[in-house]
Amino acid sequence: MPTPETEVSPEIAPEFAAEFAPAKINLALHVTGRRANGYHMLDSLVVFCGIGDRLRAEKAPGLSLRLTGPFADQVPEGADNLVLRAARATAQTAAITLEKHLPPASGIGGGSADAAATIRLLRRMTGATGPDADTILALGADLPVCLAGRPARMRGIGERLDPVPPLPPAHLLLVNPRITLPTPAVFRALARRDNPPMPATLPDWPDAAALARWLTAQRNDLEAPALAIAPGIGAVLDRLSACPDALLVRMSGSGATCFALFGQPAPAQAAAQAIGAEHRDWWVAAGPVLR
Template sequence: MRAPPVTEFAPAKINLCLHVTGQRADGYHLLDSVVAFAGVGDRLEASLTLGEASLALGGPFGPELPAGGDNLVLRAARAVAPDLALAFTLEKNLPPASGIGGGSADAAAAVRAVLRLRGGAADPGVVQALGADVPVCLASRPARMRGIGERLDLLERFPPGWIVLANPRVEVPTPAVFRALSRKENPPLPDALPHWPDMAALAGWLALQRNDLEPPALAVAPVIGEVLMMLRAQAGQLLSRMSGSGATCFALFAEEAAARAAAAALTVARPGWWVAPAPLYPGN
């Protein structure tokens, strides 16, 4: 009897801070980042098929993605299980190329789906080759990510809280942001990360850290400055910053009601933006 379809959630990945600490000879940048995941994301259904591998795209941002073999979902499935023919349906709820790891989260969801259908474990080297963010998205838990994404330390005691994500619907190409980065060797995070008893403590510590890609992204897409200004004006926000290479920005909140009120206010003020409130996944 054929296995029933499986569904995987692909949560948004947020770089709460991102320090660029160097660049390797092969061009890859070295990072030191605290990463969290939010309860908003894409959904991927996978089932075994007797035909060729396929991908159907839906959701608000499905039409913006390629459905062919270059899609990360199909690439990930081929890399992990080249002998399986799978039919995928992706509900794309996260805007593409927005600095919250949507493509990597989808690839990681494909890997998890394949493993549920086939069993076994994924080769870490194969997962890493799919993209720098795929290993951390495969875990989908708060983590410190270093190197080119291969050094992961899961953060077990991560405080609960809420986040509001806002994207002005401007795609910011990651290569352009790195090209505009004036300094490639910057100080890393402290060797030992503190314990954050609550979201206010986390936000206070994060305020002392950086996203080194924020200044060059602002130069590429000045509208990011408006997003940050509007997030910082919301009642109850504890910290606002850009995620990844942009253009999505975030604000941290201790309470759900404040986060939902802020998201509602932003949606009214900027109806053309993508805005989403969501809980942050705590460490286990």
């Protein structure tokens, strides 16, 4: 799990560094309003999963990016690549390699996680302290929470992060039907943008079952519009709902990745193997909730 970085003196900064970029999961996502500038207001319980991309960086006189991994061919290589934008925002140079394991545009913050990992890498290698909070948020609403890298209640347009009660041990099964779902299209399809937030105070969750029971009273307000755009998500939700020992099934973010919450690793891994064998065209992965 990523951890907050301390300043590093350039004289002792490493020549090489690596960083994990974990998948970001919205266990609940309430859309509570929209600002005059068009940005949506959110109230979301965000956690991270032990499934993700990996980044490596070496000191170099210029900035470059090499893409590897199973989803490398689906990542844009130009100047708009989020890793390169994040690196430029730090005003540092490096030869960066992104090993892409998370499907892009899938509602689990892959691009934001990669950008956040890039910032952590370059801070550690160079002693840089930037970019500032406004620049980080301008890179994307998920950047602040991905940079913090810990469970949080995310509010506002993504800039307000509050700690949450300690999470119990839990495991996630993630499934994506390999549908690319642009976030702006899902927000445009929202029928209502002023939905109720989560309760003001979050409870303690003694175990994964208690967390799941509480989550059943919460929502992902983007699930219905995503289903309207991509009905294939429904097949994933139905299949996850049939998994033995699944405590909760929901879509994450703006989709199309869906998740099942489990209390133990064995049923999550067993379900992943079964679904992967049945649907070889789906992306399927299981891992722990990082606490």
